[in-house]
Amino acid sequence: xxxxxxxxxxxxxxxxxxxxxxxxxxxxxxxxxxxxxxxxxxxxxxxxxxxxxxxxxxxxxxxxxxxxxxxxxxxxxxxxxxxxxxxxxxxxxxxxxxxxxxxxxxxxxxxxxxxxxxxxxxxxxxxxxxxxxxxxxxxxxxxxxxxxxxxxxxxxxxxxxxxxxxxxxxxxxxxxxxxxxxxxxxxxxxxxxxxxxxxxxxxxxxxxxxxxxxxxxxxxxxxxxxxxxxxxxxxxxxxxxxxxxxxxxxxxxxxxxxxxxxxxxxxxxxxxxxxxxxxxxxxxxxxxxxxxxxxxxxxxxxxxxxxxxxxxxxxxxxxxxxxxxxxxxxxxxxxxxxxxxxxxxxxxxxxxxxxxxxxxxxxxxxxxxxxxxxxxxxxxxxxxxxxxxxxxxxxxxxxxxxxxxxxxxxxxxxxxxxxxxxxxxxxxxxxxxxxxxxxxxxxxxxxxxxxxxxxxx
Numbered sequence: 001x002x003x004x005x006x007x008x009x010x011x012x013x014x015x016x017x018x019x020x021x022x023x024x025x026x027x028x029x030x031x032x033x034x035x036x037x038x039x040x041x042x043x044x045x046x047x048x049x050x051x052x053x054x055x056x057x058x059x060x061x062x063x064x065x066x067x068x069x070x071x072x073x074x075x076x077x078x079x080x081x082x083x084x085x086x087x088x089x090x091x092x093x094x095x096x097x098x099x100x101x102x103x104x105x106x107x108x109x110x111x112x113x114x115x116x117x118x119x120x121x122x123x124x125x126x127x128x129x130x131x132x133x134x135x136x137x138x139x140x141x142x143x144x145x146x147x148x149x150x151x152x153x154x155x156x157x158x159x160x161x162x163x164x165x166x167x168x169x170x171x172x173x174x175x176x177x178x179x180x181x182x183x184x185x186x187x188x189x190x191x192x193x194x195x196x197x198x199x200x201x202x203x204x205x206x207x208x209x210x211x212x213x214x215x216x217x218x219x220x221x222x223x224x225x226x227x228x229x230x231x232x233x234x235x236x237x238x239x240x241x242x243x244x245x246x247x248x249x250x251x252x253x254x255x256x257x258x259x260x261x262x263x264x265x266x267x268x269x270x271x272x273x274x275x276x277x278x279x280x281x282x283x284x285x286x287x288x289x290x291x292x293x294x295x296x297x298x299x300x301x302x303x304x305x306x307x308x309x310x311x312x313x314x315x316x317x318x319x320x321x322x323x324x325x326x327x328x329x330x331x332x333x334x335x336x337x338x339x340x341x342x343x344x345x346x347x348x349x350x351x352x353x354x355x356x357x358x359x360x361x362x363x364x365x366x367x368x369x370x371x372x373x374x375x376x377x378x379x380x381x382x383x384x385x386x387x388x389x390x391x392x393x394x395x396x397x398x399x400x401x402x403x404x405x406x407x408x409x410x411x412x413x414x415x416x417x418x419x420x421x422x423x424x425x426x427x428x429x430x431x432x433x434x435x436x437x438x439x440x441x442x443x444x445x446x447x448x449x450x451x452x453x454x455x456x457x
Contacts, residue, residue, distance in 0.1 A: 045245065045249055045250065045251050045252065046252050046254055047170075047239075047243070047251050047252065047253055047254065048253075048254045048255060049166075049167060049170050049255055049457045052166050052169075052170050052239065052242075052243050053162075053163050053166050053167070055243040055244055055245070056162050056163075056165075056166045056242045056243050056244070057159055057162060057163070058244070059243070059244030060162050060242065060244070062158050062161075062162060063155075063158055063159060063162055065158075066151075066154055066155040066157075066158040066159075067155055069151050069154065069155070070148075070151040070152055070154070070155045072151070073144075073147050073148040073150070073151035073152075074148055074151075076144050076147065076148075077141070077144040077145055077147070077148045079144075080137075080140050080141040080143075080144035081141050081144075083131065083134070083137040083140070083141070084131060084134070084137055084138065084141060085130075086128060086129070086130045087128070087129045087130070088126065088127070088128050089126070089127050090124075090125070090126050090127070091123070091124070091125060091127065091313075092123070092124040093121070093122065093123045093124070094120075094121075094122050094319070095120070095121050095122075096118070096119075096120050097118065097119055097120070097121060098116060098117070098118045099116070099117055099119075100115060100116055101115050101116070101117060102115040119317065120317045120318060121315075121316075121317060122314075122315070122316055122317060122318055122319050122323055123313060123314070123315045124313050124314055124319065124323075125311050125312055125313020125314070125315075125326070126311060126312055126313060127309075127310070127311040128308075128309065128310045128311070129307055129308070129309045130307060130308050130309075131305065131306070131307045132306040132307055132308060132331075133304075133305060133306040134305040134306075134307075135300040135303050135305075136297045136298075136300035136301050136303070136305070137297075137305075138297075138300075139293050139294075139296045139297035139300055140293075140294070140297040142293045143290050143291075143293035143294045143297060146286055146289050146290035146293060147286075147287075147290045149286050150283055150286035150287050150290060153279050153282050153283040153286055154283055156279055157279040157280065157283060159453075160279065160447070160450070160452050160453060162242075163452050163453060163455075164443060164446075164447045164452050165242060166239075166242050166243065167443050167452075167455065167457075168440070168443060169235070169238050169239045169242050170239060170253065170255070171257075171436060171439050171440060171443070172235040172238065172239070173232070173235040173236055173239050173251075173253060174253060174255065174256070174257040174436070175235075175257060175432060175433075175435075175436040176228065176231045176232035176234075176235040176236075177232060177253070177257075178257050178432040178435075178436075179228040179231065179232075179429065179432055180225065180228045180229055180232055182228075182425070182428045182429060182432060183221065183224050183225035183228045184225065185428070186221045186224070186225075186421070186424075186425045186428075187218065187221045187222060187225055189400075189421055189424075190214070190217050190218035190221045190421065191218060193214045193217065193218075193404075193414060193417055193418070193421065194211070194214040194215055194218055196214075196404070196407065196408065196414075197210045197211045197213075197214040197414055198211055200407070200408070200410065200414075205410035206407075206410075206413065206414065207413070209413075210413050210414045210415075213413075213414055213415060213418055214414055214418070217418050217421065217422075221425070224425075236251060239251065255457045257432070257435050257436065257439070258435065259383075259386050259435055259438060260438075260439075260442070260456075260457075261383070262379055262383070262442055262445070264376055264379060264380065265376075267372075267373065267376060270372045270373075270375075270376055270448075270449060271369055271372050271373070273372075273449050273450070273451075274368050274369070274371070274372040274448060274449050274450060275365065275368060275369075276450075277449060277450030277451065278368045278448075278449075278450040279450065280364050280367075280368060281361070281364055281365060281368055284357070284360050284361045284364045285361055287357055287360075288354070288357040288358060288360075288361050291350070291353050291354050291357045292354060294350055294353075295347070295350040295351060295353075295354055298343065298346045298347045298350050299347060301336060301343045301346075302336055302343060303336075304333055304334060304335045304336075305333070305334045306331065306332070306333050306334075307331070307332050307334075308329070308330070308331050308332075309328075309329065309330060309331075309332060310327070310328065310329035310330075311327065311328050311329075312325070312326075312327040313325070313326060313327075314326070368448070371444075371447070371448040372448045372449060374448075375441065375444045375445040375447075375448035375449070376445065378441040378444065378445075379438070379441040379442060379445050381441075382434065382437045382438035382440075382441040383438060385434040385437060385438070386431075386434045386435060386438050388434070389427070389430045389431040389433075389434035389435075390431060392427040392430060392431070393424070393427045393428055393430075393431050395427075396420070396423045396424040396426075396427035396428075397424060397427075399420045399423060399424070400417070400420040400421055400423075400424045402420075403416045403417040403419075403420035403421075404417055404420075439457075442455070443455065
């Protein structure tokens with residue numbers, strides 16, 4: 001009896017635990033430092049242009065590579081500086097030696113002395129060298145410092161380029177979304193035209209041809225919608241790739257494709273600003289300066305160099321009281337005489353590289369000037385295109401309304417309506433393209449003037 005009561009109690013307790021467990025909320029995961037637990041299902045993200053740029057700069061491979069090149073340049077600068085600093089080292093040697101005196105010409109000097117002698121040696125000392133004057137090493141250190149500054153400019157330039165690329169990708173998604181929205185509106189209008197044609201045919205005011213024509217137009221709009229959706233997925237994939245988001249992440253853009261009036265500077269001011277701000281010019285000039293310093297360092301290889309040297313230690317047969325202190329110190333002057341023409345060959349190569357860098361600086365300056373001029377023209381032209389596109393949409397909408405009214409009144413067939421709706425669809429697509437081109441022109445203007453990091457959507 002007692003055994004049955006215990007089994008019954010255990011069974012009741014198990015049912016109670018199961019029911020309570022079903023009523024309890026799911027266990028919460030404790031937040032760990034540096035760990036973000038994604039929600040179940042997809043990963044919806046609200047993405048602003050600023051946040052997209054931030055994500056891209058944090059995860060883009062080009063930015064990371066530029067940072068590593070900057071670190072590499074810093075290491076080479078430290079290596080070049082080491083040639084100008086003291087070099088201190090310590091050595092300790094314990095050896096057992098066996099020498100053939102006969103081989104040294106001492107076999108018959110001392111009668112009765114064995115020709116082979118064995119002895120131990122011990123030597124421990126500190127050695128110091130310091131360059132007092134080495135103009136070539138000084139110039140190479142200066143060149144490494146300039147190369148380090150060029151690497152920092154390159155890293156900043158890469159960040160600007162990635163910023164522009166992300167903004168273009170963001171714009172591509174906005175444009176594709178707008179095209180999809182336009183396609184949805186055209187599909188809705190085409191379906192309404194199909195329903196109207198069927199009603200008109202029932203009322204005897206239209207023919208079967210009108211119904212078929214309306215169906216063909218609906219099919220064409222649906223095909224355009226499919227193509228627009230494909231382009232949207234491609235644009236989203238590119239944006240996810242640049243921002244290092246998961247391939248299946250749901251991205252919601254917070255910005256809009258809209259027209260923003262842009263005050264334009266005059267051409268002279270724009271050119272001056274571009275030449276002062278563009279990192280391409282600063283980078284080319286820094287590389288040219290580093291090359292000139294490398295050429296000076298190569299020329300200085302023909303100059304004498306002066307160094308001091310010293311060593312101090314103990315020397316004997318064993319490291320004991322019989323090991324006595326010894327030292328050496330002095331000044332060494334090295335005068336290059338002839339090295340087979342190696343210095344002359346390096347100097348010829350450095351002079352050629354210097355001329356190449358001068359050509360590159362001039363080419364970059366011309367390109368910057370061309371970019372600034374063209375960007376100003378494109379922004380102005382794009383603004384005019386937006387105004388024309390807006391006017392075209394207004395007129396096309398009015399034409400479509402009038403055509404639908406004429407068809408509903410039985411005055412004409414739906415061919416006129418189909419043409420008007422096609423014209424409206426083209427006008428809306430032209431407006432989307434004009435808005436996208438204007439934003440593109442604004443981004444290019446910011447890149448041309450070197451102000452892309454201050455770009456406001």
